[in-house]
Amino acid sequence: MGGADFLQLDPAQAGRGNLTAWLAEAVRGAVSDGRLAPDDRLPSTRVLAGQLGCSRGVVVEAYRRLTDEGLLSGRHGGGTTVRAAWAPVSVLPDPATSATPDYRADPPDLIDLSPGLPDLSAFPRAAWARAERSALTGLASSELGYGDPRGLPALREALAGWLARTRGIRARPDDILVVNGVSQGLMLLARALGARGLHRIGFEDPGSFGAREHLRWWDLEPVPVPVDHDGLDVAALGRSGVDAVVVTPAHQFPTGVVLAPDRRRELVAWARGAPPSGRGRLPGRLVIEDDYDAEHRYDRPPVPALRALAPDHVVHLGSVSKSLAPAIRIGWLLAPAALQAELVEARYWTDLAGPALPQLALAHFITTGGFERHLRQVRRRHRARRDALLAALAAELPDSTAHGVAAGLHLLVTVPGTDDVAVARRAGEAGVRVQPLSAHRLGAGPSGLVIGYAANTPDRLREAVRRIAQSLR
Structure with missing residues (x-):
């Protein structure tokens, strides 16, 4: 050489x-x-x-x-x-530090293993550009005005078909409310619950730090409900005294477990139980299903959405943030009929309506099969990155155990006898951002690291694990 x-x-x-x-x-x-x-x-x-x-x-x-x-x-x-100096900007709360969003540029040598980001380099730029051109070509002048606060009919029709095929949800287009991501959906629901006098909501423990803090921002107090190897402990939910709960049944965040069939039936039975008393409260109990990454599965069959079992008691939330990119800012909310009108009204007073062009582009992308082709491609890339991470963990941290490997965009890694907050801090000093499991937990429990793998190449994942291993030693 x-x-x-x-x-x-x-x-x-x-x-x-x-x-x-x-x-x-x-x-x-x-x-x-x-x-x-x-x-x-x-x-x-x-x-x-x-x-x-x-x-x-x-x-x-x-x-x-x-x-x-x-x-x-x-x-x-x-x-x-x-292309540019490599300095991505974090705009999300860091669970390892505080709930305050960080808008500072990250150091260029940082390897960010925060969960929740897909492989953004795989975004289908050419196909999306074609979808936007097609949307513009067919856009009538009258459609450039303020749109329907529920979302454009073309997108709601496309989503109704997509959810029926992939999530087992049978819904009419009029049942779907298009929102600017799951975060806006949670805000609308928090306001609707607050208007009914509900200020406490069940929340998985451990569960997403970001979603928990989002609910708190809108004056809902999350009440921890334990999660075990079968998912949410429904018996503990029944003892909590809450009338609504947020769950991630298809791939629990952050443990990765799937809500077991018996637990699914128990949760539906809880929701259908005696309605809470008090004027202006919910017409029954409410389950809020955050279907945040159900499209990403590798080694197990699909899990149907919980809403398919009890549409009168389950709110279904989803988005393209994990399947396309967070920047698209398109999500969907399907609520029981008793809540639909007030959620649409609240959506209107929030920002009138969502932008038309991205909605039309997504509708075209779904109906022409581009969305499914894209998902097949990114699943292969995400699987390869997951496999690289697992191999690196086996080589560098042989005493560790990885959980939730069959689906999703992250792993939960446990290492016996470690303090996950201290490990995350030392990893940060070594140039790796990783989240401690304890930051996603309100009660006591084992420590661990929540490692996102989809947004980094295999080389970067191997280097990140090497640095984490060094910080442990």
């Missing part, structure tokens, strides 16, 4: 059989420390391979990995350039 003037690359420094990972890390480091600036052009794959004395495929694969991370940009015939 030779060497290259570009970044003073010396392939002798690469580990045996690991030239691609070494080259990707060298370029990544150069962007991190400023030696490569946005719009800087990289050598062609053929030229750099010749200088390094390696096959062109090594350089092609390294460039591809960095492009997947969003670090590089390549166009046919236009070469490969640095």
Whole structure:
């Protein structure tokens, strides 16, 4: 092997059989420390391979990995350039620290393993652009005004078919309320419950820190209900005295367990039980089903939505944030008939209606089969990343146990005898953002790490686990 003037690359420094990972890390480091600036052009794959004395495929694969991370940009015939300084911005509450959103740019060498993000580099840009062009072409001038606060009819019709095929939900388009993501759906529900005098709501423990704090922001106090290997403890829910509960039955966050069939029947029976007393309260008990990542499954059959069992008592919430991208800001809410009118009215007074063009584009994307093709592709990518993470954990942390591996975008990893808050803090000092399980828990329980894997390449996942292992040692 030779060497290259570009970044003073010396392939002798690469580990045996690991030239691609070494080259990707060298370029990544150069962007991190400023030696490569946005719009800087990289050598062609053929030229750099010749200088390094390696096959062109090594350089092609390294460039591809960095492009997947969003670090590089390549166009046919236009070469490969640095896309931007790698500094994603966090706008979500950090459960390891506080509930305050952080709008500061992350350090460029940070490996962010926060759960909930899909592989954003896989967003179908060309297919989405075609869907938007099609939507614009067929858009009448009259449709450029304020839209229906329930959502555009075309999207609600497409979603009705999609939910019937994939989640087992039989609903009319008029049953669907299009919202700006699950967060807006939770806000609308919190206001409806508060108007009925309900200020306490059951919440899985452990359960999503972000969703819990969101409910608190809208003046609902989450009441912890234990979760075990079968999911929500419905008997404990019955003892809690609440009239509504938020659950993630298809893939519990963060443990990854599926609500067992017996528990599903018990939960429906609880919801159908004697309605709570008091004027202006709910017409029965309410189950809020957050179907946050049901599309992502790898080693198990699909789990039907809970709403299919009890549409008069179950609110179903879903979105494209985990299947396409959070930036699309489209979700859906299906509520019992007794709540629909007031939720639509509240949606109207919140922001009149959602933007028309993304709704029409999504409707086109669903009805033409583009959405299903995209999901098949990202499932393969997410599975490969999950497998890389599991292999790295087995190699670097052999005493650890991974939970919830059959589906989703994250794992729960437990390591006996560790303090997960301390481990997360030390990992952060080593350049890895990871969430401690205890931050998602209100009561006592075992420690663990909640590790998102979909948004990072296998190389980055292996490096992250290596750093976590070092911080443990």
